[in-house]
Amino acid sequence: MEAFLTRPKRKSTHVNPTPEPGPSLEEGEESTEIRLAILSSLYPLIEQETLLDVLLAHNGSVSQASESLGSFRPATRKSAVIGHQRSLRQYTKPATARDDGLPSQPKKKAKSKKGSTLHLYDPEDVAEHTPCTIIHNFLPAELADELLRELLHEAKSFEQITFKLFDNIVSSPHTSCLFLESYEEIQEQKHSYYYNGGMLNDVRKLTPTLAKVKPIVQETVNEQIQTRIRTRYPGGKKLRHQPSKPWLPNAAFVNCYAGAQQSVGWHSDHLTYLGPRAVIGSISLGVAREFRVRKILPRDAETNRSDDPDGEGQISIHLPHNSLLVMHAEMQEEWKHSISPALSIDPHPISGNKRINITYRDYRPEMHPSLTPRCQCNIPCVLRVVQQKKENHGKYFWMCYSNAIPDKDGCSFFRWAEFDEEGIPIQRTTTKMTTEVP
Numbered sequence: 001m002e003a004f005l006t007r008p009k010r011k012s013t014h015v016n017p018t019p020e021p022g023p024s025l026e027e028g029e030e031s032t033e034i035r036l037a038i039l040s041s042l043y044p045l046i047e048q049e050t051l052l053d054v055l056l057a058h059n060g061s062v063s064q065a066s067e068s069l070g071s072f073r074p075a076t077r078k079s080a081v082i083g084h085q086r087s088l089r090q091y092t093k094p095a096t097a098r099d100d101g102l103p104s105q106p107k108k109k110a111k112s113k114k115g116s117t118l119h120l121y122d123p124e125d126v127a128e129h130t131p132c133t134i135i136h137n138f139l140p141a142e143l144a145d146e147l148l149r150e151l152l153h154e155a156k157s158f159e160q161i162t163f164k165l166f167d168n169i170v171s172s173p174h175t176s177c178l179f180l181e182s183y184e185e186i187q188e189q190k191h192s193y194y195y196n197g198g199m200l201n202d203v204r205k206l207t208p209t210l211a212k213v214k215p216i217v218q219e220t221v222n223e224q225i226q227t228r229i230r231t232r233y234p235g236g237k238k239l240r241h242q243p244s245k246p247w248l249p250n251a252a253f254v255n256c257y258a259g260a261q262q263s264v265g266w267h268s269d270h271l272t273y274l275g276p277r278a279v280i281g282s283i284s285l286g287v288a289r290e291f292r293v294r295k296i297l298p299r300d301a302e303t304n305r306s307d308d309p310d311g312e313g314q315i316s317i318h319l320p321h322n323s324l325l326v327m328h329a330e331m332q333e334e335w336k337h338s339i340s341p342a343l344s345i346d347p348h349p350i351s352g353n354k355r356i357n358i359t360y361r362d363y364r365p366e367m368h369p370s371l372t373p374r375c376q377c378n379i380p381c382v383l384r385v386v387q388q389k390k391e392n393h394g395k396y397f398w399m400c401y402s403n404a405i406p407d408k409d410g411c412s413f414f415r416w417a418e419f420d421e422e423g424i425p426i427q428r429t430t431t432k433m434t435t436e437v438p
């Protein structure tokens, strides 16, 4: 443990958080997230909420938390096997009048209390309690199997994404690869787009089946966006900074989780190239795994408490083979997600112990790195949003990326990012620069 924390440089340390191009660490929260990730990589069988509690009990000291966890082995842990269907509709539907004329039971609000995990299987529950919608049996069965076979073949040569964490080079505990539509876009991607401070070496052309499935995802996601706006958003109106124009997926980021222990830590996906209020269409194939989400509630600077501790628990959405999960426009700014390690999995007839995930993404032309600010390191900045602090909550900002580049220490560049109603960046000629991160 100490060796891990203090060793000056280490080739590939296995750690749990933020691979790319999806995830982004939250501002000012890096240390907690990263410390949690380190603990999580050391104790993969202990729930992240428990690890967080232990970490907080030791004032954020990983080594002390690790010491007290040293002999800890969870006595019992809920089975990770995907099984029964539990619906929350009984709690959330308005109660009907009683036959005996007595007043109806008050409507119970299902909450995900801090420290507990609410397991959701039913699409109506998912839409009600999370910023996602799920569609089961999304593709014709044969097409889903064809896509799975094709991507299992591709995944044989996928690599773990490595990035810099303090002075260590660490790698994500699963493999992935980015697929684009044309060779021009691949070249462009390899030479202009930065992720965690570096560029992607392995970018491939969409496979025939990824290309065939793309318009199906596009149509469904656009329908789902409209339904979401109509049924869930205030006044039935799109969110501020959410584009009105249709969602056009032009990239597919494919993840492969080989075995129960492969995972991805808590993160929000980078908005740098997707822009504000990004929507993502995510297909799951092969082994069913748990997708966990939790809302980031702003905290009071003095008490470090949120207004609604009952809203902070984890929600687990079960993602079976051939399901489409739409992460809606409120997701990346306000929630975090993860694929937690599982104790056990049900093998899939085609993929064995593997799960393939495809996230179709709309890399927006107005977010091209040639149009976004560069910091003093001459590298395009990363776009982030204030998630935790009440002050400036929801505001976007650009900051230096290169802290994540091996052998580079980065600079203190910071600039508020402004967007119009449609989420298009507003270019300013004069810029305010400060070293203070909100």
Ligand SMILES: O=C(O)CCC(=O)C(=O)O
Pocket (backbone or CB within 6 Å): 021, 022, 023, 253, 255, 264, 269, 282, 291, 337, 339, 357, 359
């Ligand atoms: O595997 C999944 O379902 C999620 C992957 C993810 O969060 C990402 O690629 O950003």
Ligand SMILES: [Fe+2]
Pocket (backbone or CB within 6 Å): 022, 023, 267, 268, 269, 337
């Ligand atoms: Fe993600």
